[in-house]
Amino acid sequence: MSLSSLVVPVLLAMVAAVGLRKRVDVYSALTHGAEEGLTVLLRVIPALVGLLTAVGMFRASGAMEWLSALCAPVLERLGIPPEVTPLMLIRPVSGSGALAVATDLMTSHGPDSYIGRVAAVMLGSTETTFYTIAVYFGSAGIHRTRHAVPAALTADLTGFAASALAVRLFFGA
């Protein structure tokens, strides 16, 4: 038995215990949240259909390999596996696109492979940068964004390199 197999039952029990102590209606909150999860999923399914189709075609045609090989020299210096190139390109632009590409990487390389893990960590440690910038500055009426874009992209790039590093650190390559 490993520590990580304890995470789920312990967390669930902890949430249940805290909920009881605070006298909240744990069960109805749970089902209400689950309903919310279903809404999120429903919204992302149409995008996944379109994007997984395109990503599948892109991989089968050999274009994906070509793109990865193109970026490989730079990425190897940063310690990032070149296979995740498409994920890094789409991550700042589209959340559902990144989800589709990462899913493709996890299923084709295996969720417990080095590349599968790096893809998962990258997805978890970065955000849809350009979308966020557009929403925030757009609604605040800002037209001169100054250094927000370069700083945000620095965070993304660091997140990508750090993801590969963290996976090697915790799991070995």
Add this chain to the structure above:
Amino acid sequence: MAMTWVWCGMVLLSLVFGAATGRLEEVSAAALDGAQTAIQLSVSMAGVLCLWSGVMEVMNVCGLSAGLARAFRPLLRRLLPEAAKDDETLAAVSANVSANLLGLGNAATPLGIRAACRMARNCGGVASDELCLLVVLNTASIQLIPATIASVRSAAGCRTPFDILPAVWLASVLSVAAGLLMARLLAAAGRWRR
């Protein structure tokens, strides 16, 4: 609109590359396969995703997000001293950060926007240093339990979908730190040039 370019570009490139490498048959199979995978995957990740959304909601009603917001106030006061002078802005920013931590994207964005609008008053459409910091904080991901990713991993056949958590936390912290540091450096460089 950006996604139109991405999608069309991928489909067109696939046709060109497929024709050049003589793999058009595989491309055709992959297209239909991809659409089918999307639905199979969505169905197999639905359970885990709903479960964790439920758990997050329980944590939320238990007051975890309010507690987190309180815990982050002193830190945010130091990061955004000008904005923190206004109580309502500080409240919105700290609620925004705690919603992000819990992965409540639907709650985090309106809170962040409210803070951004208050910070953008009387600035004539030019982002202040602190507004840039707030945006960088939101373009970097800080999530305690990435439920969507865990559900994709378990749908792909992983037995321990949460074993990547420490790696996600480490990468997130490094990414946020680099973004904030870069924003500070660029702000200082801008002042120095003037």
